[in-house]
Amino acid sequence: MELLKIENLTKIFGGLVAVDHLSFSVKKGQIYGIIGPNGAGKTTVFNCLTGIYKPEEGTVIWKGKDITNYPPDKIANLGIVRTFQTIRLFSDMCVAENIMSGRNQISKQHWYHGLIHTPFSKRDEKKNWLKVKEIMELMNLQDYATELTKNLPYGHQRRVEIARALATEPELIVLDEPAAGLNGHETLDLTNLIFKLRDMGFTILLIEHDMNLVMNVTDYITVVNFGEKICEGTPEIVQNDPAVIEAYLGKEDADDEGDEDEN
Amino acid sequence: MRKSAIYKYLVFLGILLIYPLFSNSSWLAIGTTFIIYSIVALSQDIVLGKAGMFDMGHAMFFGIGAYISAIMNTVFNIPILWAIPVVVLISAIISVLMAMPTIHLRGDYLLVVTIGFNIIFQQVIKNNVFGLTGGPNGIFGIERPSLFGFEFSSDLSVYYLAFFVLILILIMIKNLETSAVGRAFHYLRLDNLAAQCVGINTRFYRLFAFALGASIASIAGVLFAIQYTVISPESFNLMQSILFFTIVIVGGMSSIPGVLLGTFLMFVLPEIFRDFNTYRYLVFGVMMILTMILRPRGIIPKKFGIIPKYLLKDK
Numbered sequence: 001m002e003l004l005k006i007e008n009l010t011k012i013f014g015g016l017v018a019v020d021h022l023s024f025s026v027k028k029g030q031i032y033g034i035i036g037p038n039g040a041g042k043t044t045v046f047n048c049l050t051g052i053y054k055p056e057e058g059t060v061i062w063k064g065k066d067i068t069n070y071p072p073d074k075i076a077n078l079g080i081v082r083t084f085q086t087i088r089l090f091s092d093m094c095v096a097e098n099i100m101s102g103r104n105q106i107s108k109q110h111w112y113h114g115l116i117h118t119p120f121s122k123r124d125e126k127k128n129w130l131k132v133k134e135i136m137e138l139m140n141l142q143d144y145a146t147e148l149t150k151n152l153p154y155g156h157q158r159r160v161e162i163a164r165a166l167a168t169e170p171e172l173i174v175l176d177e178p179a180a181g182l183n184g185h186e187t188l189d190l191t192n193l194i195f196k197l198r199d200m201g202f203t204i205l206l207i208e209h210d211m212n213l214v215m216n217v218t219d220y221i222t223v224v225n226f227g228e229k230i231c232e233g234t235p236e237i238v239q240n241d242p243a244v245i246e247a248y249l250g251k252e253d254a255d256d257e258g259d260e261d262e263n
Numbered sequence: 264m265r266k267s268a269i270y271k272y273l274v275f276l277g278i279l280l281i282y283p284l285f286s287n288s289s290w291l292a293i294g295t296t297f298i299i300y301s302i303v304a305l306s307q308d309i310v311l312g313k314a315g316m317f318d319m320g321h322a323m324f325f326g327i328g329a330y331i332s333a334i335m336n337t338v339f340n341i342p343i344l345w346a347i348p349v350v351v352l353i354s355a356i357i358s359v360l361m362a363m364p365t366i367h368l369r370g371d372y373l374l375v376v377t378i379g380f381n382i383i384f385q386q387v388i389k390n391n392v393f394g395l396t397g398g399p400n401g402i403f404g405i406e407r408p409s410l411f412g413f414e415f416s417s418d419l420s421v422y423y424l425a426f427f428v429l430i431l432i433l434i435m436i437k438n439l440e441t442s443a444v445g446r447a448f449h450y451l452r453l454d455n456l457a458a459q460c461v462g463i464n465t466r467f468y469r470l471f472a473f474a475l476g477a478s479i480a481s482i483a484g485v486l487f488a489i490q491y492t493v494i495s496p497e498s499f500n501l502m503q504s505i506l507f508f509t510i511v512i513v514g515g516m517s518s519i520p521g522v523l524l525g526t527f528l529m530f531v532l533p534e535i536f537r538d539f540n541t542y543r544y545l546v547f548g549v550m551m552i553l554t555m556i557l558r559p560r561g562i563i564p565k566k567f568g569i570i571p572k573y574l575l576k577d578k
Binding site: 114 | 463575
């Protein structure tokens with residue numbers, strides 16, 4: 001079943017076509033990767049998908065419904081939640097409070113519960129905090145519950161950001177370069193986490209530069225260059241595609257060969 | 264709430280409770296105004312400290328409360344406490360209408376817009392609109408209220424009326440801190456985009472913060488009208504807005520003890536040093552500068568990381 005379908009997506013900044021008639025679709029339960037050289041327009045695709053940018057052309061279809069031009073909060077409430085390449089946490093707040101932000105729209109409290117607590121709002125409050133506890137245990141963050149996130153190491157901050165996304169009870173998790181800035185050990189943890197999330201029934205769409213991670217975890221890949229799709233398929237197909245090798249992987253290969261020649 | 268924090272609030276409220284025993288009539292008036300200004304500062308803090316919107320026109324809502332209740336009382340002979348629901352409703356509506364086209368503006372732009380509104384408000388009341396606002400002299404002869412047969416005619420009774428309202432407002436703000444709405448304010452202040460991307464309708468919460476702040480300030484305005492029985496435009500001018508804005512910044516954004524201390528420092532302290540005449544404002548200015556250099560997040564900054572006990576890992 002197609003969960004997310006992007007058709008002919010085009011985003012133009014001034015004279016620059018950042019995304020050029022890009023189409024792809026993500027099936028339920030997939031781990032879908034979008035790769036491409038720097039500046040290929042990957043993050044722009046995510047920004048259009050999550051409502052931060054308005055695309056010039058094209059449609060975003062979520063479970064058969066056109067959600068193009070929806071605002072970010074509405075899209076998040078439909079079950080698409082994202083993380084950011086440069087981590088965006090509420091850095092003055094602690095880990096538990098950060099994760100609680102994901103529960104904000106799930107909470108059934110009304111505006112007047114901000115003024116007067118009722119037995120209902122107290123129950124609701126407790127229920128959501130307990131859910132936060134559950135997520136912290138899942139993500140191995142319970143030791144840092146009251147730690148301010150700005151004091152945490154980078155790898156932990158990533159985990160908090162993913163935990164916050166999970167708290168919104170999403171269907172599709174959009175990860176923007178989740179391995180950026182992580183060391184080898186942390187990347188390995190991340191790989192395991194992504195598999196774990198898939199096994200829990202989440203669908204995952206990710207942008208990544210770490211080729212090992214992408215080839216390991218993804219089921220299906222779209223390769224983007226200069227905003228255009230140049231190839232799509234399983235990791236094996238993509239790895240052997242001449243256009244991809246030329247645009248992306250090829251550079252490294254050429255360098256390697258060059259080195260060998262010199263030796 | 265932590266036990267130590269509860270004790271601190273009880274001590275603070277205890278001092279306010281017995282304060283009239285040790286004060287003469289002029290100090291009682293200062294005490295009453297301190298409580299009223301605290302309420303305005305706490306409402307400014309909802310907009311500025313919690314939701315992070317640079318509202319430099321908050322005295323306008325304080326003034327709307329005072330003027331509408333005064334007009335209702337003096338022109339239409341309505342008991343002034345009956346004005347409270349009307350005042351709350353009107354200022355909430357005005358704040359939302361004012362904020363709707365401007366709320367998406369970045370901090371500094373919003374600041375200029377709110378200053379503009381404050382100046383317009385000043386001009387409106389100074390020019391005796393519809394012959395209701397009394398022009399530069401303001402409105403006098405506002406009646407003290409009565410409730411269940413009790414007349415709030417003495418200054419002491421007005422002090423305790425204001426004290427009672429302050430307690431209600433403090434309880435309400437404590438509730439706000441432990442609710443989804445209150446947390447949403449913090450989220451959207453710290454990172455608006457991240458808050459939106461976890462599904463928080465930040466526009467709604469911004470408008471709500473504005474309406475809530477305006478309503479509470481207008482209630483304080485009614486109390487102000489009751490206390491002085493005379494109101495004039497100067498009490499609600501831009502300088503007053505700057506005072507409330509500074510109280511929050513100097514005291515500590517979204518910190519209740521900070522805002523209360525800020526009100527004390529910025530309003531009561533200058534009164535204590537009244538004998539030093541103009542020098543007091545020199546000291547005052549230097550103090551503000553030093554606070555910002557030494558404690559840029561306010562004298563008592565807000566502490567985060569206070570979460571329910573059952574969340575902490577068992578050790």
